[in-house]
Amino acid sequence: MSNQYVLVINSGSSSLKFAVIDSQTGEAPLTGLGECFGLPEAEISWKYQGEKTVEAISADGNHHQCAFERVVKLLETLSLSSKFVAVGHRIVAGGETFKGTVKVDESVIQEVDRLAELAPLHNKANAEGMRAAMTAFPSLPQFAIFDTAFHQTMPAKAFMYALPYELYEEHKVRRYGAHGTSHYYVSREAAKMLDKSLGESSFITVHLGNGASVSAVKNGECVDTSMGLTPLAGLMMGTRCGDLDPSVIEFLFRKGWEKDEVFEMMNKKSGFLGVSGVTSDARGVLEEMEAGNTRAKLAFDIFTYRVAKYIASYLVALDSLDAIVFTGGIGENSLPIRREILNNLKLLGFVEDEKGNEDARFGNAGLIATSELLGAKALVIPTNEEFVIAQESVALMK
Template identity: 65%
Template sequence: MSNSLVLVINSGSSSLKFALIDTVSGEATLSGLGECFGLPEAVVSWKIDGEKHEHMLEAEGNHHQQAVDRIVALLEELGMKQDIVAIGHRVVHGGEKFTKTVKIDETVLEEIDNLSDLAPLHNPAHVIGMRAAMKAFPSLSQYAVFDTAFHQTMPAKAYTGAISQKLYKEYGIRRYGFHGTSHYYVSREAAKMINKPVEDSNFISVHLGNGASVCAIKNGKSVDTSMGFTPLAGLMMGTRCGDLDPSIIEFLLKKGWSQQEVFDELNKKSGLLGVSGLTSDCRGIIEAMENGHEGATLAFEIFCYRVAKYIGSYMVALDELDAIIFTAGIGENSQPIRSKILENLKIFGYREDEEGNAAARFGNAGVITKPNTPMAMVIPTNEEWVIAKESMELLHA
């Protein structure tokens, strides 16, 4: 077996994704998911040779720890455990404290936990997952890779809100941005595709999934991004509203809504789901639109319009633009959405190559605009590989 295997763990509040990554090839030799933590149906599932396997967790107890323990047992059964050299953990929020990948120790755990005010759904869960992994793999070095780190190169004019400095200094209220690992990865791959050094390359990276964000990348560095203080800002998403007038929150509170009801409405009941009244899934939206559903059609139109508006506005952050990059679940696979976004950008000269757009799906990268017109491309993201590679680099540093 390879001695380049890193176990990547992404621990959520009620779930835990894992993947065993070969840092030489970038391939996931094993991957799986623990879900429904805190519920009677808590389960860990994984695939081997295309066949799905499941293991029900005990109803009582720490499901994060149980899931990690089951992963350890699985790795032992498959004879892989002894080949793992490090553990890499995805962390959503590093605030201003963490600008790069760090080795995890008790101080780092406390600092990640202290940032929980900025990511209450994510950071506490990350700490639980890290502690479970440290207990299960006491002899291995473990590393934290932060979604926010790539965006720490943004200039003050991009990350500072038009609010009093007191709010920034006392509470850390500013633009942080997310999906940094994805934007970092695809920008490096795009530079290879256009045969330019990444430090001389300029892109607008468009990460479209259930969560969605746009990032302006100048000379390989993030200079602006659409998500803000939290992942609620920016684009319309699967269930999140994206940008809206903050006075709407005050309006709803005055109407008798509770703070929790407002939070749930904007985070869990808005976006594609809220506008369509049907689903947060892009495929369901497009299918319903093709069958004439008005709500789905409107959701599609708003989504594509807002993405195009953000792309257009982010040209202001760049001196030149090599390409627009589409990535993540929707960005990599939805031909109709990419087509509509390019149509909305026709004032800038973008012209869809329909054959190229049809070919660049389901794991295939490619250019989706016509020759001699501004370039847009599709690049499948691989955040797990970035987490594994950065963990390996620190291990050998």
């Protein structure tokens, strides 16, 4: 193996994603995912040299810890633990503290933990993952790559809230965004795909997964994004409500709801799950919709409508538009959802390329629509956050 391999760790609220990846080519001989943590069906799966293995995770103990211990054992079994030169960690919220990649030490871990108030579902797990990796690989340099870093180029008019300015000065209350690593990657790939100079390009990047966000990227820099102080804002998501009138919170308090109960509901019981009443998974929503479930159809309609609204609104942040770029698990694979979003953008002149849309799935990039009115394309580009994390880690080593 090359001496440019990096172990990439993405420790989520209920999952652990990992990969051994070449920072130069993006080749990944080992990829894996521990998921459904906290549920009886918790499992860990991995693919090594094309062969997939799935194991259940014991219901006893901490699923994050069990999964990480299994990853370490797997790396040893496959004789990979001595092959990588660094460990790269995906961290969701860096606030204004971390504006780029940093080397991990205890002070960084403590600050990531403190910043959990900006990403309550993610940063605690991110900090756990860093501590576990520091214990397992004490001699390797480790780096933290922040989802919020790419959005630090937003102008104040985009990231400030219309609240008393003292809240920003004293508590840094502002829009931070998330999924920055993904928006960064696909905007650069889009420029290559269209044979355009990144410094003379305008994209609206649409990351749709269990978490979802939209960004306006002008000349390679983020100028606006849909997530806010925390990843709760913006689009409707798998279990998150997205934008809503803040008075809903006050209303529920007056109805006797407790603070923790309200925020648990907005973060973990809303979105696809809350509206459909069945599932947080977009695939399950589509299946239920096809079976005649009207609430699943409503969830589909709300989601696709809100995505289209955000896309259209971000034309304000750009002087022109070269492409809308779909990515993420839903954005890369869900033909019905992409089709409905494009239907909602007909006023902007987008006409679907039906064959292109059907072909651009399951890891395939492609052109799925064109707007003669705007001179713009709609593209699908599979994201590769792990590749970016590996590249950033090796770059900082040097």
